[in-house]
Amino acid sequence: MKTQPSASNPADMICVRGAREHNLKNVSVSVPRDKFVVMTGVSGSGKSSLAFGTIYAEAQRRYLESVSPYARRLFNQMPVPVVDAIEGLPPAVALQQQRGGSSSRSSVGSLTTLSNLLRMLYSRAGTYPAGMSRLEAEDFSSNTPMGACPRCHGLGRIYDVTEKTLVPDDTLSIRQRAVAAWPTAWQGQNLRDILITRGVNVDIPWKDLPKATRDWILYTKETPTEPVYPGRTHEQVLEAIKHGVPADYNGTFTGARQYVLNTFAKSQSAKMRARAASFMVSSVCPECHGQKLKAEALQVMFAGRNIAELSALPLKNITAILQEQSQQLKKQTDATGLAAYGIVEALIERLQTLLELGLGYLQLSRGVQTLSPGEYQRLRLGTQIRSNLFGVLYVLDEPSSGLHPCDTQALLKALHGLLDGGNSLLVVEHNCQVIRHAEWLVDVGPDAGEKGGEILYSGPLDGLKSVSRSRTRPYIFDEITCGQAVPLKPKEWLCLKNINWNNLRNVTLDLPLGVMTVVTGISGSGKSSLTGQALVSIVSKALGQKEPVEQPDADDNDIPEVAESAEPEGQVVSGLQNIRRLVVVDQKPIGRTPRSNLATYTGLFDQIRQAFAAVPQAKKQKMDAGWFSFNVAKGRCPRCEGVGSIEVELLFLPSVYAPCPECHGARYKPEVLAIMLNGRDIADVLNMSVDEAHEFFADSPNIAHGFDTLRQGGLGYLRLGQPATTLSGGEAQRIKLATELQKKRAGHILYVLDEPTTGLHPADVDRLTRQLRQLVAQGHTVVLAEHDMRLAAQSDWMLDMGPGAGDEGGQIVASGIPADIAKNPASRTGPFLREYL
Numbered sequence: 001m002k003t004q005p006s007a008s009n010p011a012d013m014i015c016v017r018g019a020r021e022h023n024l025k026n027v028s029v030s031v032p033r034d035k036f037v038v039m040t041g042v043s044g045s046g047k048s049s050l051a052f053g054t055i056y057a058e059a060q061r062r063y064l065e066s067v068s069p070y071a072r073r074l075f076n077q078m079p080v081p082v083v084d085a086i087e088g089l090p091p092a093v094a095l096q097q098q099r100g101g102s103s104s105r106s107s108v109g110s111l112t113t114l115s116n117l118l119r120m121l122y123s124r125a126g127t128y129p130a131g132m133s134r135l136e137a138e139d140f141s142s143n144t145p146m147g148a149c150p151r152c153h154g155l156g157r158i159y160d161v162t163e164k165t166l167v168p169d170d171t172l173s174i175r176q177r178a179v180a181a182w183p184t185a186w187q188g189q190n191l192r193d194i195l196i197t198r199g200v201n202v203d204i205p206w207k208d209l210p211k212a213t214r215d216w217i218l219y220t221k222e223t224p225t226e227p228v229y230p231g232r233t234h235e236q237v238l239e240a241i242k243h244g245v246p247a248d249y250n251g252t253f254t255g256a257r258q259y260v261l262n263t264f265a266k267s268q269s270a271k272m273r274a275r276a277a278s279f280m281v282s283s284v285c286p287e288c289h290g291q292k293l294k295a296e297a298l299q300v301m302f303a304g305r306n307i308a309e310l311s312a313l314p315l316k317n318i319t320a321i322l323q324e325q326s327q328q329l330k331k332q333t334d335a336t337g338l339a340a341y342g343i344v345e346a347l348i349e350r351l352q353t354l355l356e357l358g359l360g361y362l363q364l365s366r367g368v369q370t371l372s373p374g375e376y377q378r379l380r381l382g383t384q385i386r387s388n389l390f391g392v393l394y395v396l397d398e399p400s401s402g403l404h405p406c407d408t409q410a411l412l413k414a415l416h417g418l419l420d421g422g423n424s425l426l427v428v429e430h431n432c433q434v435i436r437h438a439e440w441l442v443d444v445g446p447d448a449g450e451k452g453g454e455i456l457y458s459g460p461l462d463g464l465k466s467v468s469r470s471r472t473r474p475y476i477f478d479e480i481t482c483g484q485a486v487p488l489k490p491k492e493w494l495c496l497k498n499i500n501w502n503n504l505r506n507v508t509l510d511l512p513l514g515v516m517t518v519v520t521g522i523s524g525s526g527k528s529s530l531t532g533q534a535l536v537s538i539v540s541k542a543l544g545q546k547e548p549v550e551q552p553d554a555d556d557n558d559i560p561e562v563a564e565s566a567e568p569e570g571q572v573v574s575g576l577q578n579i580r581r582l583v584v585v586d587q588k589p590i591g592r593t594p595r596s597n598l599a600t601y602t603g604l605f606d607q608i609r610q611a612f613a614a615v616p617q618a619k620k621q622k623m624d625a626g627w628f629s630f631n632v633a634k635g636r637c638p639r640c641e642g643v644g645s646i647e648v649e650l651l652f653l654p655s656v657y658a659p660c661p662e663c664h665g666a667r668y669k670p671e672v673l674a675i676m677l678n679g680r681d682i683a684d685v686l687n688m689s690v691d692e693a694h695e696f697f698a699d700s701p702n703i704a705h706g707f708d709t710l711r712q713g714g715l716g717y718l719r720l721g722q723p724a725t726t727l728s729g730g731e732a733q734r735i736k737l738a739t740e741l742q743k744k745r746a747g748h749i750l751y752v753l754d755e756p757t758t759g760l761h762p763a764d765v766d767r768l769t770r771q772l773r774q775l776v777a778q779g780h781t782v783v784l785a786e787h788d789m790r791l792a793a794q795s796d797w798m799l800d801m802g803p804g805a806g807d808e809g810g811q812i813v814a815s816g817i818p819a820d821i822a823k824n825p826a827s828r829t830g831p832f833l834r835e836y837l
């Protein structure tokens, strides 16, 4: 460490000694409790391991230990952060980016508790129809039996099946499984045999059956029990019954609709529920018209709107309406008026904080799982600021993520609000605008994984200037210039028109091909709606592509999604013939189970397994490549099923993983581990870093080339077997990009990326830019929605969205080469872009 200014008053410092979590190299660091502290370093350098894995984890442990002796017993089983001591640590609140998106089912309104206040407002100060008695706050909640619409149970939508979803191909006969929704295997045959007993012709195409028969099979609620004689025709069955031949068994029939609805509502298996969901469609509830509440609640008005209508407006508009009401209520002196005034003022105060954080375009009803991680974090931040806690340490992960440079100022102000309230602040950031604002900077590095994990600097920002090993320094003190001299000329254009989706209204998109395009605009202007959603949906549909994103297999824990009937509208007008395929490269995990890892995702593990199976000793014992897989029972450890660890469930807390007591983390049976390839067993190979594996497989050109591509992507430090679930979003994205670069796909690919720089240090962004440039050099097209002006300045073409957020945005306000956007007075991005040109 270069400089460590001696703290004037150590009581005001948080002091960490001997931290060794993950890649941290026994580091010690002290940060002030009353300053804006920012932690920097390249992706994988160890910032999160220090900020969240050590400091926050320890604060959390101590806090829970102090509240209950019961919790203490649980914590004896919890991993303790590897650190010698932490002094001066206040209780902490973490606002961390979710790896792989939030799975929460709550809405903006419930997360911020704004919905509670609104319900109170309608209950106490709403205008009721004459003769109706006052309702309780709960009567305005669709989550309570008192408030929910009785028809849709508060869902706002009705989920049901149609003949088309149950029987996707009506040219098939029942024997050919026309009723796709029926259970597979034996149960399906049973249902067919019951129909044979009942005299239904199961060998003619579905469409040729009489309508009454088709309807009965699909929709009947009767569950008749019939004798079943498998393998016989209807005539033979009748004959058998006549002669008193006993049936093989009695089978009970269930209509296809009943079967699907029952499975969706009641099955214990997530896979079964997901399968049932795939045969359902949803439509707006005809009774509440999607407003989710019972009729009475919807009759109560405030400012001329019912609660569903008011809640459906963007936060900005709700604020404006409440401000207007507040002016009038101020003059009232009766009890109702006073109560209303109090609630309205409380609402305005909370809303204002969210508007300042650039979230005014959100709606209360918006599902939390549809928010970007940055929006979600700012929402929680905005709620915290109002909670009036003090003496708390806030640990934040990249709060600027998803923010346009012109919104970042407001964020900084909000963060200062936390400090001014007597709290401490530790912010992990990559955004130079935020870093330059730091009163105290901790730089971790210099590189990722084992080549990082040191504290390079801790002190006031200026002191970083003299730290030669810092990767952050050059970007903060403008020692690195960027900018592409001459933007590439597009070869062709892809034209889309009449795009309608979220806030996009009849947008026309002209996208240059064979170049790199960056889509910019303030938060909520519609970048993701246009790029990540509409473009992807419209083009992949036009290309007849089912799944633009290569997704890992669905896991048993997934919540089944019912196909929403709504999807982006729009047509490709011209240029489609130039494109072979569309590929989305996102930051979603590369696998959802600890069994997936970078080796399995890239396909390199298949080749490694073959190399092991080719070892003479393996051949002698007839061990094929399957023996070296931890997804197949043959060779993996039966106790942990190839995971290497066992999940320990803790009450009320996230479960933790302990090493498998049988294989001690090796994942395989002893006979598999006995097979040696150049002196290493398969578990050794999984423990290698990409750098080591590259060297180890030097004699196998295909494998070595694969690992080399990963090294080029800056992933040389990752261990092959590191579970996919512990990789950061940035790491997952780079693995996907490296896999793409390695494939050398034939034909023109349209690559789409949504905010790919999230979680990336400027040095990582430069590396990413080089990789994207490489894709363009191979002849492909790259389109990304971005806030990073450094990256935008290096693009060939830009589309700037706006002018505002939500309903005030959704248009392409400027398009052209970066130099032209920088000069365009209509663009709010221009001024920020200029600095980088």
Ligand code: ADP
Binding pocket: 022, 023, 041, 042, 043, 044, 045, 046, 047, 048, 049, 050, 448, 449, 450, 717, 718, 722, 726, 728
């Ligand atoms: P940063 O926050 O700077 O991007 P991290 O602290 O997340 O870096 O990671 C530092 C190193 O520790 C990386 O090599 C990363 O792959 C590794 N790492 C992070 N989380 C885990 C984990 N749960 N298990 C094993 N290694 C991990």
Ligand code: ADP
Binding pocket: 361, 362, 363, 366, 370, 502, 503, 521, 522, 523, 524, 525, 526, 527, 528, 529, 530, 785, 805, 806, 807
């Ligand atoms: P940006 O990417 O520029 O931040 P978005 O495309 O995410 O903007 O959002 C544009 C508008 O569309 C906003 O008003 C936003 O609230 C709305 N929106 C985006 N995604 C959804 C969604 N899944 N459901 C409802 N509204 C959405």
Ligand code: ZN
Binding pocket: 149, 150, 151, 152, 153, 154, 155, 156, 157, 285, 286, 287, 288, 289, 290, 291, 292, 293
């Ligand atoms: Zn309803």
Ligand code: ZN
Binding pocket: 637, 638, 639, 640, 641, 642, 643, 644, 645, 660, 661, 662, 663, 664, 665, 666, 667, 668
């Ligand atoms: Zn095991």
